[in-house]
Amino acid sequence: MAQVQEFEKALSNSDASVAAFDEHGTSIVKRIQHFLHSTPAAVPLIVLVLSIAVFGITIGGRFFSSYTLTLILQQIAIVGILGAAQTLVILTAGIDLSIGVIMVISAVIMGNCAVTYGLPTLLAVVIGLGAGAACGLLNGLLVAYMKLPPFIVTLGTWNIVMATNFIYSANETIRDADVDVQAPLLHLFGLNFKVGTAVLTFGVIAMVVLVMILWYVLNHTAWGRHVYAVGDDPEAAKLSGIQTKKVLISVYT
Incomplete structure (x- = not known):
């Protein structure tokens, strides 16, 4: 009993303060590295800010004019829409190399369908989107059920879809004049309008709306939380009751 009391007495006299790491000796470079590793989203933001600063200094005030900025938005509209879709795949710790050729074949x-076959434009759009969704569904099934690496799956799909596109189109293009006459709705995203001195296209509006919708879905819906969970730890997500296969198929489709 005396030994127990002596032990408790020694424990009560010990220093109960929490050990603190000495950060004063840490160099600025180490602190920056720690910040970048702990906040990955800061890296593209820093690159974007530096790029804007460099072009702003090089070109001058013309770079920050509304016309120039909206012209940049017009040029990145297609890439932005594809990037928004690619983001969902990346959040599940995957990659989709075939997204570009799937867009092309769609x-x-x-x-x-609209020009050569004479189908109604809306029906042609639905068929094209359905073909693209089918390609994405194939990727999702192979990744989710066959447990194949997304890089290998989408690389193979990329080659298959590209070859299919060459065979189907016979390396021939559809003239814009024919599209304007028979299916002008297909050029909807390319139509522009002015807001003051800024020139915007409906494609830019579609990109902004899509990004806002995805932001809301990822941050305020159960499906969005499931996407993050699958990307963080698929086994833990599966044990928690999340249907990981359905989530993977949905993001690739």
Whole structure:
């Protein structure tokens, strides 16, 4: 009993303060590295800010004019829409190399259905989107059920879809004049309008709306939380009751 009391007495006299790491000796470079590792989203933001600063200094005030900025938005509209879709795949710790060629073959199918086959434009759009969704569904099934690496799956799909596109289109293009006459709705995203001195296209509006919708879905819906959970730890997500296979198929589709 005396030994127990002596132990408690020694423990009560010990220093109960929490050990603190000495950060004063840490160099600025180490602190920056720690910040970048702990906040990955800061890296592209820093690159963007530096790029804007460099171009602003090089070109001058013209770079920050509304016309120039909206012109940049017009040029990145397609890439931005594809990037928004790619973001969902990346959040599940995957990658989709075939997203570009899937977009191309979807556009080719829309054009052929509307111009060559004479189908109604809306039906042609639905068929084209359906073809693209089918390609994405194939990727999702192979990744989710066959447990194949997304890089290998989408690389193979990229080659298959590209070859299919060459065979289907016979390396022929559809003239813009024919599209304007028979299916002008296909050029909807390319139409522009002015807001003051700024020139915007409906494609830019679609990109902004899509990004806002995805932001809301990822941050305020159960499906969005499931996407993050699958990307963080698929086994833990599965044990918690999340249907990981359905989530993977949905993001690739």
